[in-house]
Amino acid sequence: MTEPQTPDTAPSTGSVKKHARDGKSNATIYDIAKMAGVNASTVSRALSKPGRVSSKTQKLIEDAAAELNYQVNPFARALPTGKTNTFGLIVADITNPTFFDIIRGAETTATGRDYTLVLAESAESSATELTAARRLMATVDGLILASPRMDDDNIRALARDKPVVVINREVEGVPCVVPDVNKGISEAVRSLAANGHTKVAYVAGPPQSWMSERRWEGVQAACDWSRLKAVRLESTKPTVDGGRKTARDVRASGATAVLTYNDLLAIGLMQELQAAGVVVPDHISIIGFDDIFGADFTTPPLTTVRSPLGECGEAAAKRLLDFLHGSGAQTGTLSVETELVLRGSSGRILPAK
């Protein structure tokens, strides 16, 4: 806790310099070297390479560093090494709660391993996404793309440059982390079948969404297996509002149960149906996807197929870090299990009306 001997006595020729030089954290390895009476390169080694210097000088240097309150300058380090200890995460839409958990998962494992997370958004546009990715590419060691909208080739091109991990989509030749929808969907459809439903509608998401197609395929397969009819409806936008707008089509479809591409659609749909006097789940069952924050705020609380998004973010970050630290570079897809979260919005149809 000794006051770092500020050279107050030095004549302030040259005036004020940039900012205050006092408490600032700009001690360099040269300062340490001078204080410890060694060469700067020795300081560098003491501070990074473990047993490269004698324990005596090591101690000397560490003490000096502590006294000077030294912190490496990440830029100076990044320049020759190319390693930045930073990685990027690009999400399609920061507004969408689906990504909250992904961001959290990624951030947590990043800082846990002494990495810094840089965040960017693509606003659902593949062009913006590509620009953001290119921009980030220059400053990060690796990149995570959550539900990317750009096409496969662009992703592969990025992956050729630096490690890339994709979440919520499968891209040949690039490591991916994808919720395996099948388990959750079959649980959902089986539960519907058990409750006497015979016709199920699927409300699809954005056309460029890889995941929306997988879910539709899953619904079809599960319905086939359970001998239910499956129909597909389209939505305008995968939001609460988009969900509201599908209510008309849903009623027209004659289905007594609906699975929607995501929870937001489900919530909007439920609100609109209830406003029209439809009782959920007595008249119609609604099941969403993802189990986002707030899915249980509704009345009845939303039944949904949970994707462990937090885990996805975590797993993606881990894969990236493993990649960067040389421990095996598998490019395969990592599946994480989905499961049905049974709440109040699905159940038996009432014979009434």
Add this chain to the structure above:
Amino acid sequence: MTEPQTPDTAPSTGSVKKHARDGKSNATIYDIAKMAGVNASTVSRALSKPGRVSSKTQKLIEDAAAELNYQVNPFARALPTGKTNTFGLIVADITNPTFFDIIRGAETTATGRDYTLVLAESAESSATELTAARRLMATVDGLILASPRMDDDNIRALARDKPVVVINREVEGVPCVVPDVNKGISEAVRSLAANGHTKVAYVAGPPQSWMSERRWEGVQAACDWSRLKAVRLESTKPTVDGGRKTARDVRASGATAVLTYNDLLAIGLMQELQAAGVVVPDHISIIGFDDIFGADFTTPPLTTVRSPLGECGEAAAKRLLDFLHGSGAQTGTLSVETELVLRGSSGRILPAK
């Protein structure tokens, strides 16, 4: 779109080098200089200082840069200049939806001005927060602290080093962006008074929360004005679960209307009360704070005092950028207005017991 002439013919003496040198983005200003037949420093000037070089060489250099697909190396630039074109955002809890709007607001204005956003979380711990702040300090041009948990002195210390903007709290001598609770609260309390309520409970948030105190003061003042009684209750945690746990105290308090420190508490409280057969708002009115995502998913939808969090994030980022670009460095507090969002969870008490 001409293929950058890859020197395929070059003898690959020296073997593979690090990574593939082909599509990689590592053209340097030296490459450009060679191609354009000028000195590297001229390239540097052409690319940053506007009118420093003749338009002829300017063009020459720009063409070469385009052809080589040049991108500056941010680290190389940051080293001598100290400018990183990056700023940090530290939030108390990534899980808390309150912060998502802040993050979004900050991210948007950051990328809009060609800055990169680095995200970190303090997990509600002042120690972690300080560590994260210190870590970030080294790599960013400025820092935004959203609902910081560390104490004023630490914040001021950071602010002495680099520009810092605080959201959701007022710190003497540091630029802050704070929702002004008064307008929203008086609207809320007046609406309660108009509906015949006479006793209002306030469920407080975490003790270290500066904002929780402001809200309590606001509630007291507004109740005084409207001649209502105000009582204060404590919560364990500012979450849905914490809200549930306050239900007992709320009923015991005899208040017919409740304002809670945030929406999560309000939602939890409402769920628990409804589970016990209390009808909202007929028996009790509930009003939250912030208008977070999902506040309107509940039945009845939550009445709440909206804080324009997105605007806060935006405004904080803007202040930071203004600061960095020299246009005035006001340290004052910027207030943003709050307003009552009247939904279904508040209203007239039914005489029915």
Add this chain to the structure above:
DNA sequence: CGGGTTTTGTCAACCGGTTGCCATCATTTG
């Protein structure tokens, strides 16, 4: 047409680390 001013480009130092190579010194061994 000469001298002065302005524009344009070059040189070289610098930011703060990292790292290959070599010199030195200590230690071990025959």
Add this chain to the structure above:
DNA sequence: CAAATGATGGCAACCGGTTGACAAAACCCG
């Protein structure tokens, strides 16, 4: 006791830009 071996520290080049100082070239004017 000398030579071999290994541990340790120093030197200097390098990463890729930026920038102050200065020289060369271009332009201006009377």
